[in-house]
Amino acid sequence: xxxxxxxxxxxxxxxxxxxxxxxxxxxxxxxxxxxxxxxxxxxxxxxxxxxxxxxxxxxxxxxxxxxxxxxxxxxxxxxxxxxxxxxxxxxxxxxxxxxxxxxxxxxxxxxxxxxxxxxxxxxxxxxxxxxxxxxxxxxxxxxxxxxxxxxxxxxxxxxxxxxxxxxxxxxxxxxxxxxxxxxxxxxxxxxxxxxxxxxxxxxxxxxxxxxxxxxxxxxxxxxxxxxxxxxxxxxxxxxxxxxxxxxxxxxxxxxxxxxxxxxxxxxxxxxxxxxxxxxxxxxxxxxxxxxxxxxxxxxxxxxxxxxxxxxxxxxxxxxxxxxxxxxxxxxxxxxxxxxxxxxxxxxxxxxxxxxxxxxxxxxxxxxxxxxxxxxxxxxxxxxxxxxxxxxxxxxxxxxxxxxxxxxxxxxxxxxxxxxxxxxxxxxxxxxxxxxxxxxxxxxxxxxxxxxxxxxxxxxxxxxxxxxxxxxxxxxxxxxxxxxxxxxxxxxxxxxxxxxxxxxxxxxxxxxxxxxxxxxxxxxxxxxxxxxxxxxxxxxxxxxxxxxxxxxxxxxxxxxxxxxxxxxxxxxxxxxxxxxxxxxxxxxxxxxxxxx
Amino acid sequence: xxxxxxxxxxxxxxxxxxxxxxxxxxxxxxxxxxxxxxxxxxxxxxxxxxxxxxxxxxxxxxxxxxxxxxxxxxxxxxxxx
Numbered sequence: 001x002x003x004x005x006x007x008x009x010x011x012x013x014x015x016x017x018x019x020x021x022x023x024x025x026x027x028x029x030x031x032x033x034x035x036x037x038x039x040x041x042x043x044x045x046x047x048x049x050x051x052x053x054x055x056x057x058x059x060x061x062x063x064x065x066x067x068x069x070x071x072x073x074x075x076x077x078x079x080x081x082x083x084x085x086x087x088x089x090x091x092x093x094x095x096x097x098x099x100x101x102x103x104x105x106x107x108x109x110x111x112x113x114x115x116x117x118x119x120x121x122x123x124x125x126x127x128x129x130x131x132x133x134x135x136x137x138x139x140x141x142x143x144x145x146x147x148x149x150x151x152x153x154x155x156x157x158x159x160x161x162x163x164x165x166x167x168x169x170x171x172x173x174x175x176x177x178x179x180x181x182x183x184x185x186x187x188x189x190x191x192x193x194x195x196x197x198x199x200x201x202x203x204x205x206x207x208x209x210x211x212x213x214x215x216x217x218x219x220x221x222x223x224x225x226x227x228x229x230x231x232x233x234x235x236x237x238x239x240x241x242x243x244x245x246x247x248x249x250x251x252x253x254x255x256x257x258x259x260x261x262x263x264x265x266x267x268x269x270x271x272x273x274x275x276x277x278x279x280x281x282x283x284x285x286x287x288x289x290x291x292x293x294x295x296x297x298x299x300x301x302x303x304x305x306x307x308x309x310x311x312x313x314x315x316x317x318x319x320x321x322x323x324x325x326x327x328x329x330x331x332x333x334x335x336x337x338x339x340x341x342x343x344x345x346x347x348x349x350x351x352x353x354x355x356x357x358x359x360x361x362x363x364x365x366x367x368x369x370x371x372x373x374x375x376x377x378x379x380x381x382x383x384x385x386x387x388x389x390x391x392x393x394x395x396x397x398x399x400x401x402x403x404x405x406x407x408x409x410x411x412x413x414x415x416x417x418x419x420x421x422x423x424x425x426x427x428x429x430x431x432x433x434x435x436x437x438x439x440x441x442x443x444x445x446x447x448x449x450x451x452x453x454x455x456x457x458x459x460x461x462x463x464x465x466x467x468x469x470x471x472x473x474x475x476x477x478x479x480x481x482x483x484x485x486x487x488x489x490x491x492x493x494x495x496x497x498x499x500x501x502x503x504x505x506x507x508x509x510x511x512x513x514x515x516x517x518x519x520x521x522x523x524x525x526x527x528x529x530x531x532x533x534x535x536x537x538x539x540x541x542x543x544x545x546x547x548x549x550x551x552x553x554x555x556x557x558x559x560x561x562x563x564x565x566x567x568x569x570x571x572x573x574x575x576x577x578x579x580x581x582x583x584x585x586x587x588x589x590x591x592x593x594x595x
Numbered sequence: 596x597x598x599x600x601x602x603x604x605x606x607x608x609x610x611x612x613x614x615x616x617x618x619x620x621x622x623x624x625x626x627x628x629x630x631x632x633x634x635x636x637x638x639x640x641x642x643x644x645x646x647x648x649x650x651x652x653x654x655x656x657x658x659x660x661x662x663x664x665x666x667x668x669x670x671x672x673x674x675x676x
Binding site for chain 2 (some may be wrong): 012015016017019020023044047206207209210211215217218578
């Protein structure tokens with residue numbers, strides 16, 4: 001990573017040194033991924049390509065470019081040149097601007113005419129995108145439209161259908177709808193970026209009339225930076241986590257010196273409010289699947305007391321790794337990356353102290369250590385870097401990450417308890433154990449077909465068979481669902497008992513390996529015994545059929561207090577008498593059962 | 596700012612822009628003398644000059660700059676030598 005290409009960058013320096021920068025990238029022997037980028041322009045694209053190239057290199061992407069002829073974005077999409085047809089692009093960037101809009105409304109236009117023009121404009125772009133999808137099937141990045149530089153109707157321009165502001169806003173909304181419906185379509189929000197930059201500067205007409213640039217040449221690095229962020233995100237080059245300092249980063253003051261009661265945090269003071277907002281900003285990233293860790297020079301007890309401060313938005317549970325000690329920060333940083341199983345350069349180091357940033361960026365090549373400025377600037381200086389630019393965000397991704405975080409937290413929790421029972425209690429587990437219910441039938445059938453290790457009989461069932469058994473009075477069925485303080489594990493355990501002549505033959509007993517060693521099997525047995533007792537069953541009969549994968553439950557019934565009746569290579573059979581001697585085995589899970 | 600100082604600074608801008616340390620500007624140096632100096636590079640030079648000397652040119656001025664000497668004249672006019 002070249003520091004000069006991270007936000008806040010010096011656009012003029014980048015522009016005038018672009019050739020030197022490019023050379024220095026090419027001299028490094030980085031592991032670049034190679035991508036082919038097509039730029040279809042409604043304006044001059046020369047500098048856009050050159051600067052985009054640099055920002056992509058900085059994200060580990062070596063791009064080759066195809067540039068359309070000046071202004072020919074529409075023609076080249078619909079009637080590709082031979083060269084473009086052969087280029088085999090990986091991504092398109094359509095660089096258009098409000099000067100490319102076919103017809104802005106006139107005051108004399110009827111509302112119908114305006115609607116017609118708007119529909120035609122939408123159709124024009126849609127025809128470009130659909131054609132590109134069908135010809136190349138790769139992602140498309142499309143500029144939306146910046147606001148007009150002047151407003152004929154003044155403030156009414158935004159609300160009146162004749163206003164350019166109104167018209168462009170509606171066009172942008174149409175682009176957004178298309179993006180919502182197409183997963184490979186991404187908007188480069190130049191409407192926001194130009195506002196952020198300053199529309200008057202961004203749209204300085206000098207650059208359009210002199211060289212047909214859609215924007216001020218000085219703003220091109222800002223644009224290219226954003227386009228590069230979208231492209232690197234598409235190709236999986238986003239950052240994955242924050243590594244955060246504490247003192248003067250997540251709160252004001254030095255907790256070891258000032259004491260937890262005197263740190264600046266919370267609604268009472270203006271300084272405290274700033275840190276609260278910053279903590280909220282950081283915390284919001286958890287929902288996006290971003291992993292948080294602490295790297296702080298502090299005694300651990302002080303660090304934790306700060307995070308447990310009543311006004312702390314972040315709590316110790318929000319972090320996967322907390323390294324509060326007196327080791328060098330780069331050492332902690334590497335250990336954090338190692339234990340998260342992430343590359344160091346995929347983590348962003350946030351520290352108010354330039355010396356600490358320097359040591360981390362100096363010792364660990366490729367790590368981003370943004371210059372976060374003063375406390376009230378932390379958010380903008382991190383946010384504008386686009387570390388976590390979102391392109392593909394599926395519900396599955398979010399869940400997978402949550403699960404990952406939960407597991408890391410569970411194993412961390414485990415490490416700090418001397419007694420395993422104490423650890424289990426700390427998980428605050430609660431289970432629901434009931435007869436099969438209609439809403440879970442699909443999950444139950446899936447479990448019987450997927451579980452191999454903790455599975456005594458490895459009997460597979462279809463959903464139809466599961467549903468039949470569920471309403472057959474000759475069967476006892478039980479599903480177990482387990483929650484703990486870190487989250488809901490869902491349905492993780494199943495039992496099916498076939499009742500024949502007063503004996504319950506356990507045809508199926510399985511459990512997901514996600515919840516091994518949590519005493520869930522004890523809770524299941526307790527409930528199975530209880531069910532049997534209630535209907536006068538006097539014996540449980542367990543069967544173990546060995547497979548290549550289920551050796552872990554070979555002695556399961558023995559461990560649960562069953563006695564072995566018979567054993568050969570194909571099976572072992574176990575028995576448990578149900579009498580008043582049986583005492584519940586589960587001591588750590590609170591169980592909800594049927595009334 | 597003296598004409599020589601402006602020349603020196605301009606020389607630096609040109610060398611950077613074309614990544615060519617051999618460039619020695621003279622009054623009559625024009626786009627015919629530097630291979631890569633086309634209209635697209637012209638804008639980069641103008642942007643760099645505006646930034647370095649904290650000046651703004653208008654469209655007529657940029658169109659009138661036929662060689663380095665005329666560039667320097669316009670800069671002197673703006674910064675007041």
